[in-house]
Amino acid sequence: MDYQRDLKKLEDIEYLRGLIDKSKTAMLTTFTVDKGFHSRPMATAQLDVEGSLWFFTNEFSSKVAEISLDNKVSVTYANSSSNTYISLNGVAQVVDNRAKMEELWDPFVETFFKDGLQDPNLTLLRVDLSDAEYWDNSAGAVGLAFKWIKSVITGGKFEPGEHNKVEL
Secondary structure, eight states: OOHHHHHHHHHHHHHHHHHHHHHOEEEEEEEETTTEEEEEEEEEEEEOTTSEEEEEEETTSHHHHHHHHOOEEEEEEEETTTTEEEEEEEEEEEEOOHHHHHHHOOGGGGGTOTTGGGOTTEEEEEEEEEEEEEEEOTTHHHHHHHHHHHHHHHOOOOOOSEEEEEEO
């Protein structure tokens, strides 16, 4: 086991969690043979420490059918108010785990599943992430001005925010 690599992965996941928590709503994109890419909004339940995203879903939804044929997915977040953007890739699978559902349950989910945790169609979708790319320009106007002034004084390149690609 590579301690440095594991520590870096945990740091990357924690950083991504902070960005995701600012957005919460993702666009999950699947692939279908007949229609190509299919995207839809999904409320994020959790990004866990292993680097898996969790969502509640209906086990009879089109996304579950699409994932059963090709489980490679893309998940994106865009938060224009905080100037943060994330693109993630991974492999999705349906997980029917009542204990995990109870752990992740949020009253907001009841908007879509009127019977709550007792809804017979309720299941979880887990996306095991392979890689991510993010743009974080959340420093705000003062932070951007400071970075610009610093680049002018030092002669360095103006970097308006964080941009990174990470392997998970």
